[in-house]
Amino acid sequence: MGSEHAVLARLDRVRKHYGAVEALAGVDLKVRGGEMLALLGPNGAGKSTAIGLLLGLESPDAGAASLFGEPPHELQARRRVxxxxxxxxxxxxxxxxxxxxLTRSYYPNPRSVADCVALAGLDGLLPRRYTKLSGGQQRRVQFALALCGRPQLLFLDEPTTGMDIEARQTLWRAIRELVAEGCGxxxxxxxxxxxxxxxxxxxxLNRGRIVAEGSVHEIRAHVGQRRIRCTSALPAEWVSAWPHVLDARRDGERLEVIADAAEPVVRxxxxxxxxxxxxxxxxxGLAEAFLELTRDSIKHDDIKEAA
Incomplete structure (x- = not known):
């Protein structure tokens, strides 16, 4: 395995309690260089706790957290994040x-302002005061600040909240570029x-435990559902009552059906x-797999469509 796939951050059998609430219950997690790991879970699943432990903002009650093989609170480790x-x-x-x-001044070899502007899509924003920016523009600035130190590991917590489609696509391109360069x-x-x-x-992550881990394809394989799309005049309300149909809805002339068996529905x-x-x-898709894996605790606002 090449160095770009080395383990940069790790949780090893970590447990964390807040009073009687067990936020993490023996979690193992690895973040490697040159890859993106998406940590998903409903609200209250333990995602923020996991990030806080990896950043050294909290300490585990049991198990261990590490950054670049060191305790997360060590300055040498934090400078690489x-x-x-x-x-x-x-x-x-x-x-x-x-x-x-200001942020670039904290690092001995910071990324250039021009690079930060290009990666985060900050054209035209440099002379503006942060408080005068929209929520989406502020998120773009926060992304640029996270890149100033040329990090080897990047933590992105809900990074595109409030962004329009163009800004979101810009951030996606930047993330892919960073991962291709070996950043985790x-x-x-x-x-x-x-x-x-x-x-x-x-x-x-669900109720403090990792309930599934793997590629997107492997996570999607946890459910046997199929998505059927077609152009049809059939009423969605009628189709939704058919055997094997879990849901049916219309998008203009398009009919979309979620079924637990595709063949009889297609026929x-x-x-x-x-x-x-x-x-x-x-x-x-991943959304249906996520719902199935977290069915016992999911709420309506825990899953969103990218718009």
């Missing part, structure tokens, strides 16, 4: 250019389309609508 958390704590009266200059990335997101598009590996669709066209059958 870039962090973009949901609560940033940034001095919001400074201009974007001043924030970049730990991503948490409720936008499962984002995880499906970016992740090399996925770990699903009936073709029999009921002679004009049916553009038929596609796919394995259910």
């Amino acid at each position: 870039g962090v973009m958390l949901q609560s940033a704590g940034i001095p919001d009266t400074l201009k974007v250019s001043e924030l970049l200059d 990335v730990l991503l948490t997101t409720h936008y499962l389309e984002e995880a499906e598009a970016l992740a090399d590996r996925v770990a699903v 009936r669709l073709l029999a009921e609508d002679a004009e049916l066209a553009e038929l596609e059958v796919q394995r259910a």
Whole structure:
């Protein structure tokens, strides 16, 4: 295994309690160089606790956390990490250019301002005060600040919240470029389309335990559902009542059906609508697998479509 796939961060049988609540119950987790790991889970699953332990912001009650083979609170380990958390704590009266200059001053070999601007899509924002930016623009600035020290490991906690489609695509391109250069990335997101598009590996955390881990394809294989798409005039309400159909909905002329067995549903669709066209059958996506794996604790707002 090449050095770019070395383990950069690790949780080893970690347990963490907050009073009577067990936030993590013997979790093993590895983040390697040159890959993105998406850590997914419903609210309260333990994702923030796992990140806090890896960053040295908290200590485990049992087990061990490490960064680059060292305790996470060691300065030498922290200097090799870039962090973009949901609560940033940034001095919001400074201009974007001043924030970049300040953050770059903490590192002996910082990334250039031009590179930070290009990677995060900050064109035109340098002279503006942070407090005057929109939520999505502030997230882009936070991403740029996380890159200033040329990190070997990047923690991204809900990075695209509040971003429009163009800004999200810019950030996705930057993440792919960083991973290709050997950077390791730990991503948490409720936008499962984002995880499906970016992740090399996925770990699903539920009630403090890893309930599934593997490639996106391997996680999707946890459910036998199929997604059927076609152009059809059949009413979705009628199709949803058929045997083997779990859900049916319309998007304009397109009909989308989630089924636990594709063949009988496809045969009936073709029999009921002679004009049916553009038929596609796919394995259910990461969203359906996530719902199945976390069914005992999922809430409606724990999963979002990337828009």
